[in-house]
Amino acid sequence: MIDYLFRLPEHATGTLQSQIQEMMVDAITRGHLAPGATMPSGRKLAEQLKVARNTVVLAYQQLLDEGFIVARERSGFYVSEDVRAGFVHSPDTDSNIPSPPANKTDWASKLSFFPDAFPYLHKPQDWQRYPYPFVYGQFDKKLFPIADWRDCCREAAGIAAIHNWASDHVDRDSELLVEQVHSKLLPRRGIWAGRDEILITVGAQNALFLAAQLLLKSSDTIGMENPGYVDARNTFLTQTQRIELLDIDEQGMVIDERLANCQCVYTTPSHQFPTTYTMSKPRRLELLEQANKHNIIIIEDDYESEFNYGAEPIPALKSLDTEGRVIYVGSLSKTLAPGIRLGYMVAPREFIRQAKALRRIMLRHPPSNNQFIIAQFLKRGYHDALIRRTSHTLFHRSKIMKTLLDEHFPGGTQKPDFGGSSFWVRGPEGLDCRVLGEAAKQRGILIETGDTFFFPGTEKLNYFRLGFSSISIEQIKTGLPLLGELV
Amino acid sequence: MIDYLFRLPEHATGTLQSQIQEMMVDAITRGHLAPGATMPSGRKLAEQLKVARNTVVLAYQQLLDEGFIVARERSGFYVSEDVRAGFVHSPDTDSNIPSPPANKTDWASKLSFFPDAFPYLHKPQDWQRYPYPFVYGQFDKKLFPIADWRDCCREAAGIAAIHNWASDHVDRDSELLVEQVHSKLLPRRGIWAGRDEILITVGAQNALFLAAQLLLKSSDTIGMENPGYVDARNTFLTQTQRIELLDIDEQGMVIDERLANCQCVYTTPSHQFPTTYTMSKPRRLELLEQANKHNIIIIEDDYESEFNYGAEPIPALKSLDTEGRVIYVGSLSKTLAPGIRLGYMVAPREFIRQAKALRRIMLRHPPSNNQFIIAQFLKRGYHDALIRRTSHTLFHRSKIMKTLLDEHFPGGTQKPDFGGSSFWVRGPEGLDCRVLGEAAKQRGILIETGDTFFFPGTEKLNYFRLGFSSISIEQIKTGLPLLGELV
Numbered sequence: 001m002i003d004y005l006f007r008l009p010e011h012a013t014g015t016l017q018s019q020i021q022e023m024m025v026d027a028i029t030r031g032h033l034a035p036g037a038t039m040p041s042g043r044k045l046a047e048q049l050k051v052a053r054n055t056v057v058l059a060y061q062q063l064l065d066e067g068f069i070v071a072r073e074r075s076g077f078y079v080s081e082d083v084r085a086g087f088v089h090s091p092d093t094d095s096n097i098p099s100p101p102a103n104k105t106d107w108a109s110k111l112s113f114f115p116d117a118f119p120y121l122h123k124p125q126d127w128q129r130y131p132y133p134f135v136y137g138q139f140d141k142k143l144f145p146i147a148d149w150r151d152c153c154r155e156a157a158g159i160a161a162i163h164n165w166a167s168d169h170v171d172r173d174s175e176l177l178v179e180q181v182h183s184k185l186l187p188r189r190g191i192w193a194g195r196d197e198i199l200i201t202v203g204a205q206n207a208l209f210l211a212a213q214l215l216l217k218s219s220d221t222i223g224m225e226n227p228g229y230v231d232a233r234n235t236f237l238t239q240t241q242r243i244e245l246l247d248i249d250e251q252g253m254v255i256d257e258r259l260a261n262c263q264c265v266y267t268t269p270s271h272q273f274p275t276t277y278t279m280s281k282p283r284r285l286e287l288l289e290q291a292n293k294h295n296i297i298i299i300e301d302d303y304e305s306e307f308n309y310g311a312e313p314i315p316a317l318k319s320l321d322t323e324g325r326v327i328y329v330g331s332l333s334k335t336l337a338p339g340i341r342l343g344y345m346v347a348p349r350e351f352i353r354q355a356k357a358l359r360r361i362m363l364r365h366p367p368s369n370n371q372f373i374i375a376q377f378l379k380r381g382y383h384d385a386l387i388r389r390t391s392h393t394l395f396h397r398s399k400i401m402k403t404l405l406d407e408h409f410p411g412g413t414q415k416p417d418f419g420g421s422s423f424w425v426r427g428p429e430g431l432d433c434r435v436l437g438e439a440a441k442q443r444g445i446l447i448e449t450g451d452t453f454f455f456p457g458t459e460k461l462n463y464f465r466l467g468f469s470s471i472s473i474e475q476i477k478t479g480l481p482l483l484g485e486l487v
Numbered sequence: 488m489i490d491y492l493f494r495l496p497e498h499a500t501g502t503l504q505s506q507i508q509e510m511m512v513d514a515i516t517r518g519h520l521a522p523g524a525t526m527p528s529g530r531k532l533a534e535q536l537k538v539a540r541n542t543v544v545l546a547y548q549q550l551l552d553e554g555f556i557v558a559r560e561r562s563g564f565y566v567s568e569d570v571r572a573g574f575v576h577s578p579d580t581d582s583n584i585p586s587p588p589a590n591k592t593d594w595a596s597k598l599s600f601f602p603d604a605f606p607y608l609h610k611p612q613d614w615q616r617y618p619y620p621f622v623y624g625q626f627d628k629k630l631f632p633i634a635d636w637r638d639c640c641r642e643a644a645g646i647a648a649i650h651n652w653a654s655d656h657v658d659r660d661s662e663l664l665v666e667q668v669h670s671k672l673l674p675r676r677g678i679w680a681g682r683d684e685i686l687i688t689v690g691a692q693n694a695l696f697l698a699a700q701l702l703l704k705s706s707d708t709i710g711m712e713n714p715g716y717v718d719a720r721n722t723f724l725t726q727t728q729r730i731e732l733l734d735i736d737e738q739g740m741v742i743d744e745r746l747a748n749c750q751c752v753y754t755t756p757s758h759q760f761p762t763t764y765t766m767s768k769p770r771r772l773e774l775l776e777q778a779n780k781h782n783i784i785i786i787e788d789d790y791e792s793e794f795n796y797g798a799e800p801i802p803a804l805k806s807l808d809t810e811g812r813v814i815y816v817g818s819l820s821k822t823l824a825p826g827i828r829l830g831y832m833v834a835p836r837e838f839i840r841q842a843k844a845l846r847r848i849m850l851r852h853p854p855s856n857n858q859f860i861i862a863q864f865l866k867r868g869y870h871d872a873l874i875r876r877t878s879h880t881l882f883h884r885s886k887i888m889k890t891l892l893d894e895h896f897p898g899g900t901q902k903p904d905f906g907g908s909s910f911w912v913r914g915p916e917g918l919d920c921r922v923l924g925e926a927a928k929q930r931g932i933l934i935e936t937g938d939t940f941f942f943p944g945t946e947k948l949n950y951f952r953l954g955f956s957s958i959s960i961e962q963i964k965t966g967l968p969l970l971g972e973l974v
Contacts (some may be wrong), residue, residue: 012864022868139655146646157633157637167625168625214598238845295592298639299672353603370854
């Protein structure tokens with residue numbers, strides 16, 4: 001007889017064997033099966049759960065190996081007596097968990113600032129459920145290189161690999177990954193950097209945060225593109241309130257007298273965020289000349305430079321820098337997957353040394369197992385192949401997007417010079433993108449309203465962005481005309 | 488005939504097939520094999536490399552699949568024409584890489600502070616090569632649960648899992664992991680927290696950094712144990728120079744009038760860092776009472792609380808907190824592996840909301856693939872089993888350490904109340920631990936000198952720490968008497 005009615009969880013993942021194993025671990029660690037208690041017999045449990053007897057036998061073997069249960073000859077399995085050592089349960093049972101203490105502390109008076117109050121682009125968590133998700137920067141299931149990724153994960157789970165990555169690296173990056181960034185990623189952008197000029201970061205956002213902390217005092221002014229990247233702005237706002245807004249034209253960021261007020265400038269020259277304009281070569285040289293003249297540090301966010309199917313690639317600003325005043329930021333979020341959080345920063349070694357020390361007290365280093373896996377991914381050429389495949393796919397989507405946009409929003413878009421994965425659309429005067437966004441959402445179309453990208457108080461309301469990194473050609477063909485009707 | 492003399496790299500890892508694949512990708516992306524060039528025939532390459540023909544065939548197939556080479560009927564393989572699209576090489580060849588631009592920027596005048604100047608514990612990178620590494624916080628190859636880890640990695644490489652973790656989570660943690668921290672890790676410490684009171688961090692260090700940024704203005708005072716954890720001190724020093732040093736006695740951190748000066752206090756009650764004293768229950772209640780009275784926020788760093796083989800576990804300070812003023816910090820660095828960088832913070836939801844927003848602009852979230860893997864690791868009971876095995880091993884080492892320490896350093900140590908993985912040793916008056924550390928290193932013995940743990944200007948020189956998390960019983964038995972002689 002079994003005392004408990006065991007049931008496998010409904011939406012469970014994993015094999016039946018691992019589900020049984022987890023169910024029993026749960027019952028043991030939560031105390032439903034106390035130390036010394038008899039385990040249900042394999043045969044009876046199999047009947048109750050309606051699974052094969054062997055499945056239960058294998059799950060029990062695993063529990064035995066892990067020390068959760070013990071076997072006694074001829075009388076079956078028991079919950080191990082020492083299994084709960086180390087557990088400090090509350091006096092109540094789990095089914096009667098006491099509420100956390102009433103919060104009697106006035107946190108508002110205790111906090112030095114409130115990052116929660118910064119505006120940012122809210123993306124619906126469930127975007128995958130919408131029929132027409134013109135979202136930006138998401139990942140496309142169909143493009144993820146599953147076999148290649150598994151190959152690298154297998155390598156990282158080898159004994160020698162584990163010994164390499166599992167230990168405390170304090171502040172060190174994987175030498176293998178730095179070498180690959182040095183020899184495979186940066187040459188694509190015309191950058192030849194020393195290995196001590198490269199720092200691995202938890203995505204590009206982390207590189208921006210490190211740079212902001214090191215470069216900006218509250219008395220400093222930072223120049224930023226407007227419209228621009230909201231979470232870069234938020235990062236800078238944690239350090240200084242002095243922001244100089246720099247305009248955008250067809251050649252990218254406009255260089256004018258406002259630059260002279262800045263100690264630091266943040267720019268997205270490959271593909272201006274969000275307008276997609278590429279900064280022209282003359283504009284780049286002018287920016288560097290002004291930076292040299294006024295002793296300005298430039299933060300170059302080279303996001304999405306990989307998808308340059310549209311034109312000859314323009315080398316990074318960093319590759320034209322003759323005075324070592326450009327801090328270059330890149331990531332694998334747009335090529336491989338944003339969830340992996342792997343970015344890098346390239347800068348003169350004087351700066352990297354400080355950034356590495358700050359990173360040590362901020363988080364030590366990006367997880368070493370991921371550094372190992374991604375080093376393998378780059379080393380085996382999988383990343384190069386992925387860029388080719390993705391560029392090919394984006395190129396086709398982009399052509400169809402462009403044709404349909406010209407038809408349904410005549411004159412409203414400019415073809416990005418540089419490929420990429422989004423269009424910045426100017427709607428008719430008088431359009432309120434926020435109203436459009438809501439109406440579109442009702443009809444299953446997700447767009448990104450343009451207002452959020454402008455600095456508060458400078459919003460233009462008739463712009464919106466359409467991403468096409470996570471939407472199929474069929475969805476584009478039906479969705480865009482629908483959106484056109486709404487406008 | 489083969490134009491190039493191909494040679495597999497010397498200390499290479501991976502299969503022969505993957506080595507050949509990498510060698511060829513390298514030759515292609517670096518331009519040694521130009522687009523359109525004929526690939527060496529499989530047979531000839533196999534001869535040159537002295538490998539089986541099939542190994543080359545399989546490597547070429549992979550290159551073909553990835554688009555690096557193309558096949559032409561009856562004439563073999565060629566480097567793909569479009570393989571180098573997107574590469575911006577410098578005008579020079581790779582063997583003649585131009586030096587980075589001379590650094591004409593005065594970085595010292597550009598930086599707002601110099602984290603590189605903060606003192607910290609330097610650990611030799613090559614500690615594994617020393618015969619007697621009494622280092623702390625490192626990982627023991629023999630204890631790493633290789634099979635369990637692989638099991639979870641396999642699960643994370645499944646298609647459904649990848650779709651779950653690869654997308655942009657913006658600021659969200661894995662719900663599965665939060666659930667496991669909630670139901671498997673925190674109950675061990677007597678903490679029952681809501682899911683919105685938990686935040687996953689890139690190791691405990693990241694949790695401390697987030698808390699410091701949110702809580703401390705430059706006019707605030709933080710109380711810290713002295714001696715104490717150096718990189719916590721450094722984190723606080725990035726925010727304020729006002730540090731109140733709190734003494735340690737056998738009951739842990741001393742509560743006296745100095746506490747009233749603090750807006751915030753950082754403490755390691757389970758196992759004071761580095762002295763290993765456990766804060767007594769009366770002392771805990773006194774600390775909380777004073778914190779309530781003076782409106783102080785407490786940061787509880789519960790490091791190493793899992794290895795409580797020595798005594799009945801004392802519940803976390805957080806579990807006794809009636810006013811919601813304790814911020815609890817934990818991690819898997821000491822149990823699983825420091826390289827994985829997985830920690831968590833538990834605090835009232837008002838605070839977690841701000842910490843999550845700050846984390847978003849700092850790094851978004853800890854990598855989602857690791858969150859997924861570790862959720863599986865906890866869910867399947869592997870972490871519980873690992874703690875049991877590790878505690879068992881540490882208990883044995885600890886007993887032998889204690890016996891030998893009493894023999895060779897009579898009166899110099901106290902048995903940690905709470906298990907753990909290190910001893911804090913008081914040497915004879917007049918001993919300079921720095922001299923001892925150097926002399927020991929010459930003889931292959933790594934110890935941690937005690938001076939670094941004290942606030943600059945308050946150093947005591949006759950203390951040192953002996954970690955035993957990464958050293959075998961045999962090494963202990965030979966190494967400790969050797970160290971005794973040196974003292």
